[in-house]
Amino acid sequence: MSPSETVLETTGVVVRFGGNTAVDDVGIDIRAAGVTGLIGPNGAGKTTLYNCITGMQRPDAGRVVFDGQDVTGLAPGARARRGMARTFQRLELFLSLSVRDNLRVAGDIVRANTRRKLDVEAETDRVLELTGLTDVAHLDVSDIPTGRARVVEVARALMTRPRLLLLDEPASGQTEQETEKFAAMLRALADDGLAICLVEHDLPLVMGLCSRIHVLDHGVLIASGTPAEVQASPAVIEAYIGAEVVA
Numbered sequence: 643m644s645p646s647e648t649v650l651e652t653t654g655v656v657v658r659f660g661g662n663t664a665v666d667d668v669g670i671d672i673r674a675a676g677v678t679g680l681i682g683p684n685g686a687g688k689t690t691l692y693n694c695i696t697g698m699q700r701p702d703a704g705r706v707v708f709d710g711q712d713v714t715g716l717a718p719g720a721r722a723r724r725g726m727a728r729t730f731q732r733l734e735l736f737l738s739l740s741v742r743d744n745l746r747v748a749g750d751i752v753r754a755n756t757r758r759k760l761d762v763e764a765e766t767d768r769v770l771e772l773t774g775l776t777d778v779a780h781l782d783v784s785d786i787p788t789g790r791a792r793v794v795e796v797a798r799a800l801m802t803r804p805r806l807l808l809l810d811e812p813a814s815g816q817t818e819q820e821t822e823k824f825a826a827m828l829r830a831l832a833d834d835g836l837a838i839c840l841v842e843h844d845l846p847l848v849m850g851l852c853s854r855i856h857v858l859d860h861g862v863l864i865a866s867g868t869p870a871e872v873q874a875s876p877a878v879i880e881a882y883i884g885a886e887v888v889a
């Protein structure tokens with residue numbers, strides 16, 4: 643996979659909730675071997691666009707193309723089998739299971755739902771190592787700090803061996819140190835070829851980590867480009883000055 647290869651593309655995506663247009667004719671792309679940021683003030687439409695990408699929300703118009711194939715009409719499970727994985731704003735882990743068992747369960751599901759031959763134990767060990775979780779593997783998720791639990795979410799997503807990883811505010815609840823480690827882990831995953839998309843409140847993290855950024859405001863794509871380009875965009879400055887809380 644070449645570094646600039648487009649893994650995911652939306653074109654003309656529209657989502658309306660009653661009279662409110664949550665996503666208004668949005669076209670973005672997410673490329674292999676990089677971290678793409680998706681930012682915008684609260685209510686800008688980021689989560690709704692994620693839902694369209696993963697199949698949890700059917701767009702009123704537009705297309706979602708994954709690995710060159712139109713997946714707009716496919717259910718979330720079918721997209722997951724093609725290599726899409728997602729984490730959520732709220733932790734969606736089994737709190738009373740150990741870190742290792744959370745990964746095992748994900749591995750078991752992959753094995754049951756695909757024809758892939760998967761050595762779940764070996765894969766669990768590999769992903770624990772890759773994400774730096776080996777030292778807490780035996781602990782229940784409820785007994786580790788939220789910041790580490792965010793990493794478990796990513797690790798669980800990695801059990802599916804995705805091509806595209808969509809992260810929704812993964813750094814919330816992390817200490818500065820945890821965020822630094824987390825950023826290094828994402829960079830390493832991207833260097834390995836993974837396409838990562840990051841919705842995140844922590845703008846310094848986004849600016850430092852992402853090679854490209856898409857900015858939404860009131861459902862409209864107001865800028866796409868490098869961190870320097872979007873930070874210099876008058877529309878972006880205007881949107882953020884007008885917003886009390888930014889993401």
Ligand SMILES: Nc1ncnc2c1ncn2[C@@H]1O[C@H](COP(=O)(O)OP(=O)(O)OP(=O)(O)O)[C@@H](O)[C@H]1O
Nearest residue numbers: 659662664682683684685686687688689690691889
């Ligand atoms: N299920 C829904 N029904 C009605 N309106 C919705 C629904 N989901 C989202 N919206 C509205 O769509 C708009 C976009 O919301 P969305 O959650 O996608 O924004 P966001 O950028 O993810 O915001 P945040 O940063 O606060 O998570 C908002 O006006 C929101 O109120």
